[in-house]
Amino acid sequence: xxxxxxxxxxxxxxxxxxxxxxxxxxxxxxxxxxxxxxxxxxxxxxxxxxxxxxxxxxxxxxxxxxxxxxxxxxxxxxxxxxxxxxxxxxxxxxxxxxxxxxxxxxxxxxxxxxxxxxxxxxxxxxxxxxxxxxxxxxxxxxxxxxxxxxxxxxxxxxxxxxxxxxxxxxxxxxxxxxxxxxxxxxxxxxxxxxxxxxxxxxxxxxxxxxxxxxxxxxxxxxxxxxxxxxxxxxxxxxxxxxxxxxxxxxxxxxxxxxxxxxxxxxxxxxxxxxxxxxxxxxxxxxxxxxxxxxxxxxxxxxxxxxxxxxxxxxxxxxxxxxxxxxxxxxxxxxxxxxxxxxxxxxxxxxxxxxxxxxxxxxxxxxxxxxxxxxxxxxxxxxxxxxxxxxxxxxxxxxxxxxxxxxxxxxxxxxxxxxxxxxxxxxxxxxxxxxxxxxxxxxxxxxxxxxxxxxxxxxxxxxxxxxxxxxxxxx
Amino acid sequence: xxxxxxxxxxxxxxxxxxxxxxxxxxxxxxxxxxxxxxxxxxxxxxxxxxxxxxxxxxxxxxxxxxxxxxxxxxxxxxxxxxxxxxxxxxxxxxxxxxxxxxxxxxxxxxxxxxxxxxxxxxxxxxxxxxxxxxxxxxxxxxxxxxxxxxxxxxxxxxxxxxxxxxxxxxxxxxxxxxxxxxxxxxxxxxxxxxxxxxxxxxxxxxxxxxxxxxxxxxxxxxxxxxxxxxxxxxxxxxxxxxxxxxxxxxxxx
Ligand code: SF4
Numbered sequence: 001x002x003x004x005x006x007x008x009x010x011x012x013x014x015x016x017x018x019x020x021x022x023x024x025x026x027x028x029x030x031x032x033x034x035x036x037x038x039x040x041x042x043x044x045x046x047x048x049x050x051x052x053x054x055x056x057x058x059x060x061x062x063x064x065x066x067x068x069x070x071x072x073x074x075x076x077x078x079x080x081x082x083x084x085x086x087x088x089x090x091x092x093x094x095x096x097x098x099x100x101x102x103x104x105x106x107x108x109x110x111x112x113x114x115x116x117x118x119x120x121x122x123x124x125x126x127x128x129x130x131x132x133x134x135x136x137x138x139x140x141x142x143x144x145x146x147x148x149x150x151x152x153x154x155x156x157x158x159x160x161x162x163x164x165x166x167x168x169x170x171x172x173x174x175x176x177x178x179x180x181x182x183x184x185x186x187x188x189x190x191x192x193x194x195x196x197x198x199x200x201x202x203x204x205x206x207x208x209x210x211x212x213x214x215x216x217x218x219x220x221x222x223x224x225x226x227x228x229x230x231x232x233x234x235x236x237x238x239x240x241x242x243x244x245x246x247x248x249x250x251x252x253x254x255x256x257x258x259x260x261x262x263x264x265x266x267x268x269x270x271x272x273x274x275x276x277x278x279x280x281x282x283x284x285x286x287x288x289x290x291x292x293x294x295x296x297x298x299x300x301x302x303x304x305x306x307x308x309x310x311x312x313x314x315x316x317x318x319x320x321x322x323x324x325x326x327x328x329x330x331x332x333x334x335x336x337x338x339x340x341x342x343x344x345x346x347x348x349x350x351x352x353x354x355x356x357x358x359x360x361x362x363x364x365x366x367x368x369x370x371x372x373x374x375x376x377x378x379x380x381x382x383x384x385x386x387x388x389x390x391x392x393x394x395x396x397x398x399x400x401x402x403x404x405x406x407x408x409x410x411x412x413x414x415x416x417x418x419x420x421x422x423x424x425x426x427x428x429x430x431x432x433x434x435x436x437x438x439x440x441x442x443x444x445x446x447x448x449x450x451x452x453x454x455x456x457x458x459x460x461x462x463x464x465x466x467x468x469x470x471x472x473x474x
Numbered sequence: 475x476x477x478x479x480x481x482x483x484x485x486x487x488x489x490x491x492x493x494x495x496x497x498x499x500x501x502x503x504x505x506x507x508x509x510x511x512x513x514x515x516x517x518x519x520x521x522x523x524x525x526x527x528x529x530x531x532x533x534x535x536x537x538x539x540x541x542x543x544x545x546x547x548x549x550x551x552x553x554x555x556x557x558x559x560x561x562x563x564x565x566x567x568x569x570x571x572x573x574x575x576x577x578x579x580x581x582x583x584x585x586x587x588x589x590x591x592x593x594x595x596x597x598x599x600x601x602x603x604x605x606x607x608x609x610x611x612x613x614x615x616x617x618x619x620x621x622x623x624x625x626x627x628x629x630x631x632x633x634x635x636x637x638x639x640x641x642x643x644x645x646x647x648x649x650x651x652x653x654x655x656x657x658x659x660x661x662x663x664x665x666x667x668x669x670x671x672x673x674x675x676x677x678x679x680x681x682x683x684x685x686x687x688x689x690x691x692x693x694x695x696x697x698x699x700x701x702x703x704x705x706x707x708x709x710x711x712x713x714x715x716x717x718x719x720x721x722x723x724x725x726x727x
Contacts, residue, residue, distance in 0.1 A: 006665075007664070007665055007667075010665060010667060010668050011667040014667045014668055014671045015667075020671075321653050321654045321656070321672055322668055322672075325668055325671045325672060326668060358661075358664055358665070359665060359668075360658070360661070361621070361654050361656060361657065361658030361661045361669075361672075362532060362621070362658060362659075362661075363621035363625070363653075363654035363658070364621055364622075364625035364626060365621070365625070365652075365653070365654065367625070368625055381531070381532065381534070383534075384532070384533065384534030385534040385535075385536045386534070387534055388533070388534035388535060389534075390537070402534075407533075408535070411530050411533070411535040411538045412538065414529070414530060414538065414542075415530070415538040415541050415542055417524075418493070418524040418525045418527070418542040418545065419524075419541040419542050419544070419545050420522075420545065421520075421521060421522025421523065421524065421545065421549065422522075424522075424524040424525075425521065425522075428493075428496060428497060428524075431497060432497065435497070444663045447662070447663050447666035448662060448663060448666070448701075450666060450670065451666075451670040451673065451674065451702055451705055452670075452673070452697075452698065452701030452702050452704070452705050453701045453704040453705050454701075455498055455697050455701065456498065457497055457498060458497065458498060458499065458500045458501070460500060461496045461497060461500055462491040462495055462496040462500035462503040462504065462519075463491075463496060463519075463521055464500075465500050465503075465504055466491075466503075466504070466507065466519040466521075467521065469504075471489075471507060471517060471518070471519045472516070472517075472518050472519070473518070473519065473520055473521045474518060474520060474552075
């Protein structure tokens with residue numbers, strides 16, 4: 001596989017007219033819906049302050065809270081497993097399935113399982129996995145990655161989905177009627193729910209004091225995946241824990257209103273135990289897999305820690321002018337957009353994805369909407385510095401990996417020109433005299449002039465003009 | 475940001491021209507100085523100033539950025555306000571210098587300096603409370619507020635308040651006015667395809683506004699949007715807000 005590179009992916013995507021219009025339309029709609037939910041700006045800011053403080057407080061006490069969560073889950077009859085890496089997590093899931101002799105599996109939507117590449121791993125072990133979230137189901141049919149963390153198939157319009165379903169599902173004829181398309185998918189999925197040996201889900205919030213797993217969804221597939229099969233396995237990143245039950249409602253409100261502009265989702269599940277004696281339904285076993293996979297390292301750095309406050313609402317991508325232009329696949333990462341630009345390089349290393357923090361104009365649109373006020377731009381800047389750091393071994397894996405001799409030298413030259421008033425005055429005058437003779441078609445200017453006219457140096461600098469006018473120097 | 479408290483009108487101010495203005499739009503810098511002088515202020519322009527350091531800082535070259543930033547910190551020593559005709563450079567000087575100098579011998583000076591930094595329209599509105607009389611002909615204009623002006627400096631209304639004082643100016647709304655134009659400093663060179671797509675969309679919005687003049691407080695955005703318009707053969711004149719205000723309000727006779 002060639003190395004993932006945002007610029008290459010973006011350059012391809014930007015030229016795809018259909019894709020661009022799909023995203024623009026979808027993102028405009030999402031922005032409008034969110035804005036309608038937060039018409040009262042003061043209420044929004046109060047809620048953001050609360051959300052930020054709940055998440056910061058949880059992270060500050062994360063190790064204790066995780067132990068508390070484990071104890072309370074165990075008391076409730078939920079089996080808890082710790083996974084240091086994605087591979088560990090995959091193996092834990094496989095072991096559980098083997099013990100239960102499970103061959104088929106339905107999945108609710110889970111970004112952590114995408115991070116683990118769980119489907120891929122299990123299929124290789126001969127276990128059939130079926131995505132039950134409509135969007136995830138469609139991208140599974142298309143053998144694609146999600147292009148958005150909340151709406152995985154947002155890159156396709158109805159006609160493209162209709163064509164796919166006709167092609168991939170036996171006995172289905174072409175229809176663009178959304179209700180009809182849903183009905184077709186539901187029929188396939190219903191059958192699988194009843195037959196599946198196990199269900200897998202993600203977790204939106206885990207409550208330490210009660211040992212409760214909360215799951216937010218709109219389609220009921222989450223409830224089906226977690227109750228119909230005999231075994232339910234929940235996978236979650238360790239950062240998802242909160243202290244108290246009362247911490248959940250404000251976060252839920254921020255999540256659904258920021259994500260889809262809904263006051264609340266159609267389903268909100270609170271899972272606190274397997275089926276108890278005398279109960280009619282529910283799984284016989286519930287497992288919780290807690291995945292670290294680099295999160296402890298993020299937690300340890302105070303400047304980077306806010307990354308873990310994320311509640312995966314997707315508002316930062318909906319409002320991102322870059323994401324809107326290129327869509328999720330251009331990032332070639334499980335989590336795209338602004339949060340992906342800061343999270344992915346931290347989880348996977350700057351040596352692997354050091355390109356991602358540079359895929360931003362630093363416009364702050366994400367920071368303005370993030371419901372838990374993650375300082376995304378500050379973290380982007382920090383990661384850029386770490387990627388280009390002259391020393392290796394910073395707190396992020398792969399620090400210094402992006403540094404290139406040629407670029408480093410260019411900045412040294414820039415420094416020499418601008419760090420001394422005398423040198424700057426001399427060189428800027430020279431540029432005023434000769435700068436316009438530089439051809440626009442070579443070097444860094446080439447990229448600029450492909451779609452813009454060449455900037456023109458003024459005949460005299462402001463320094464020269466002010467001196468001539470007698471503007472005092474001190 | 476918006477909760478910032480403002481000082482009384484001072485006698486003297488420093489002017490930080492920014493490197494883009496210095497090399498490409500010196501007229502905008504001169505106009506900024508003249509707007510301040512007209513209010514009776516003694517404007518000082520330290521000749522040793524160069525660049526705020528943002529290009530290197532945003533590219534992750536912090537040592538190089540700090541070396542250049544130090545040159546600015548040292549050449550604005552007196553306790554006068556530092557006026558900057560750019561939201562982007564003002565934000566670098568104001569919001570990033572303290573962190574950049576953390577643990578450095580010049581930290582105290584850098585923090586003191588950053589507290590004295592004001593963006594030009596911010597200073598004209600909140601400290602000088604200027605009153606403008608429009609002497610220019612009727613004109614259709616649209617305003618592009620840069621991302622740093624709006625979201626880092628929290629200055630959304632200030633430039634509009636100034637433009638609204640010009641009786642003959644018809645300020646046209648710009649669609650998606652809060653969206654980034656795609657400049658992003660070195661972003662425009664490193665990710666040129668996305669930058670061009672964003673600039674192209676913004677240029678289209680500017681055209682559709684029906685404005686004859688595009689006014690902004692940041693020359694990076696102006697260069698990006700106007701350069702795109704010009705390459706398409708469209709006639710919308712770019713103007714920095716300082717130059718626009720000065721041109722329309724000073725008595726040429
Ligand atoms: S970073 Fe903020 S806006 Fe983006 S997904 Fe996470 S919580 Fe939502």
